Amino acid sequence: MDINIICACTDLGVHVDGSDLGPLELTKNLDIKKYIINKENIIKSIDKNDLRKNEGSINKFTKETYSCVSNILKSNSFPLLIGGDHSCVIGSALASNDYYKNIGIIWVDAHGDYNTFETTRTGNIHGLPLAAITGYKCDDLTCFITNNHINPKNCVIVGARSIDPWEIGNLIDAGVTIFTTDDVKSEGASNIMSRAISIASTNTSGIHISYDIDVIDPIIAPGVSIPEVNGINEDEAYEIMNEIIKNKDIIKSFDLVEFNPLQDIDDKTKNIALNLLNMFINAKM
Numbered sequence: 001m002d003i004n005i006i007c008a009c010t011d012l013g014v015h016v017d018g019s020d021l022g023p024l025e026l027t028k029n030l031d032i033k034k035y036i037i038n039k040e041n042i043i044k045s046i047d048k049n050d051l052r053k054n055e056g057s058i059n060k061f062t063k064e065t066y067s068c069v070s071n072i073l074k075s076n077s078f079p080l081l082i083g084g085d086h087s088c089v090i091g092s093a094l095a096s097n098d099y100y101k102n103i104g105i106i107w108v109d110a111h112g113d114y115n116t117f118e119t120t121r122t123g124n125i126h127g128l129p130l131a132a133i134t135g136y137k138c139d140d141l142t143c144f145i146t147n148n149h150i151n152p153k154n155c156v157i158v159g160a161r162s163i164d165p166w167e168i169g170n171l172i173d174a175g176v177t178i179f180t181t182d183d184v185k186s187e188g189a190s191n192i193m194s195r196a197i198s199i200a201s202t203n204t205s206g207i208h209i210s211y212d213i214d215v216i217d218p219i220i221a222p223g224v225s226i227p228e229v230n231g232i233n234e235d236e237a238y239e240i241m242n243e244i245i246k247n248k249d250i251i252k253s254f255d256l257v258e259f260n261p262l263q264d265i266d267d268k269t270k271n272i273a274l275n276l277l278n279m280f281i282n283a284k285m
């Protein structure tokens, strides 16, 4: 299948700078049709009391990614979005859900990304996208593109180890399945991923994968904006990808996000991200 890459160059969803530089850094040597979406040129809000940081610009960005991914799907190509902070995938996941009608989602991430404007303490919108995508109290981030959301019962988080106490209530209330980093370590990455795929694919037309590179331990992958200690190791990161590849026919769209070149050390994170990307591209093409 023909793959099209969307470079989602934004860091407006987090107070740390640099994830907007990730997409071009990762794709500069890739000979694949590429669309580049740049963040609006604004002075980023880092005001502690602003609990809706850069909301207007993020919504503009979402509109652009939504229409870009929709067009790629209509042309029968596969959308591979490279972020950017995790706020950049609202448009890609919902475009895929609208095109295929009813998909599931697997969120590989150290974080839950399931805050709302009521529960967020930082106002960083990269902590809200999964709630928005599954229609949990974040209509302001999605209503201007679609009224359809992904069913939270078909939503699985893999590798979580940093979920805010007020965020966990949202996740339980919505009915999202959570596999923690400890689950991955005790049951094995392949097993957990295969269970995740089974939950996300039940009564759906396919799966959207959102792979946040901060799921990996920051000692081996320091190049992220919000690192969380005690993450999965490199082998586990590839095992997760291999399980995705095994099920590639039901994977309808894919994001790889949160690589931050300004935080990277000796290209450690970049090299792992490139390995993951190449594994997927080679399998899917």
Ligand SMILES: [Mn+2]
Pocket (backbone or CB within 6 Å): 086, 109, 111, 113, 126, 212, 258
């Ligand atoms: Mn994330």
